[in-house]
Amino acid sequence: MRLVEKPGMFPPSVLWLNKASSCWIGVISLVMLLHAHRVDALRNQNKPNKSAECEKIINSRAEKSGEIDSPGFPRPYPQNTSCTYIFQGDKSERVRIEFQQFDLGPVTKDDIVDEKYPCRTMDKVSVYVHDPGTEEQDKIDDFCGQEIPMAVMSTGNVMTVQFDGRRNPRKKNKGFRAKFSFLTDFGMSSGDQKADGICEFTFNSSSMSNGTISSPNFPGYYPRNTRCDFFFFGQDNEIVDFQFKYFDVEGRPPCTDQEASDFLEFSNFYSIDRGMPKLCGHQKPKPIASDSSFFRVTFRSNHQFDGTGFQVVENA
Template sequence: MRWLLLYHALCFSLLKASAHTVELNDMFGHIQSPGYPDSYPSDSEVMWNITVPEGFRIKLYFMHFDLESSYLCEYDYVKVETEDQVLANFCGRETTDTEQTPGQEAILSPGSFMSITFRSDFSNEERYTGFDAHYMAMDVDECTEREDEELSCDHYCHNYIGGYYCSCRFGYLLHTDNRTCRVECSDNLFTQRTGIITSPDFPNPYPKSSECFYTIELEEGFRVSLQFEDLFDIEDHPDVSCPYDYIKIKAGLKSLGPFCGEKAPGPINTQSHSVQILFHSDNSGENRGWKLSYSAAGNECPVLQPPVHGKIEPLQAKYSFKDQVLISCDTGYKVQKDNVEMDTFQVECLKDGSWSNKIPICKGTEIDLESELQSEQVTE
């Protein structure tokens, strides 16, 4: 028993003494088993660590391979691995059910590092010549091979030797993360009384990492109403209120929102002539966005009654800001305002809901009064 322990201790000591690591940093190189093309020694362990620049991967292929055969490569072997993955474990002279040889197949690393370990046990029954291998750095096409979608380009990807870069469609700007395409949408001003506002690219997915500001600015005296369409799709969260993407609306001193999810807000009467809409998106998601229409109604003025012997055009049941009406009189009468006679007189509904002037009166003219008197005398 003592001799057996001494023997194992001696073997371990020899193994430890013969093990060493070789660091390789060139873009290509040549690796051979110890003593190649002569037989390799027993109790030997060599590790080659190959590192190439980021943006490259490593291709390894064997020109010759001749190792001792063993079940599941327990004795002598060549192991190819990365930091966290075994890519291959080779031994023997030909592939069997329990052993694998490289043959003509090349091995590709997923990244810029590959480790190759050669290990021989304490004895070989025959003469084995080992292996002869070559490696080279190969460019990674990040545009087609990138597995992490969070690091992929939003719009266009351009590969070059050793790396890649992203670009955006016309009208978009590349974000500081150099992959996300955002829009510059902070100066959207709407001054018409009706209009339509949408998220960028609607109904296609809206851009990421963007802050969009839309301002509806009308004359004081109008009140803006908003109506969202049924297609409303903004990223949300089941437990937290709109932490990712959202719409916020500010009308005068009143703030509404945030709004998100798949259910659009109902009609919104802002009671204000000035409305600001903020749309925020974070750096993820593929939601389709939103569309709204807006319209403006003016403050209402009291209903007008035409003067005696006069009429109002147009005669309506309701008048609002900016509406104008024309007062005229029947034949034989003149509009009188501030002791001045005129054919017609115009008044306008003002922003505060009042009329610009009082309704004038219709007064008969002197000529027409004389004609009426003469007509009565002839009758008599």
């Protein structure tokens, strides 16, 4: 008997090949699917972990002060954590961040890839300030390790704090806790302020014959792009005398714009006194006294670099 193939029929060998091909295609598809899941898992493993407690916008109209924490604080924060805290104040307010606890893990010499930027590859907290009237922001610094950073203050009414906790392999680092506050007095504790949000203070010997003045946010980093004026009024037979207790004003003599220097300026007049030098640097200056019962002190900072400012004891 002869096998007659009907039209549209395939030989048995062709049918077997088609079945085998279908099986192999199924296996390959399964392998590719498993591989895709594995790739997604690896991607998710390295993807920053963000949560509601990590993404915060804090407005001064809702709260004038409070605290921010790393996720889970004081328990160790999870690996691959990324958090953003945005602070928005009124136009006359400055944002102040004061770190109270800080543990992002020890930093050894082997961990530092770039000596100029030692925190580049480390778990870190970065602080950004925004120039008023622009969309640009400047980074104040990156903070890493276990040493509590200096307090920082915004240039205008907005500040951003970014936390990147990518490593923490043994899950021992507790993270950080910081206190925030919205201020109109620049952190000054003495003198009569002209108006909220304006860094101008007056001192009269009739109400206070001696005291201490300091840079904004002292002993933390003073804010960038800031001018502060201090006016001293004594009695007719008095002069104003200054003794420096601390001095760290970024710059180098002669403390001009050409050196991109912040500076402290003294004057026996409301205008510039060319007979008195500007002061900057890290060396504590000698005592300074006025020629008469009036004295003006002006502090100026630019948008570059940072210092912890000055503290002066005043006697009239």
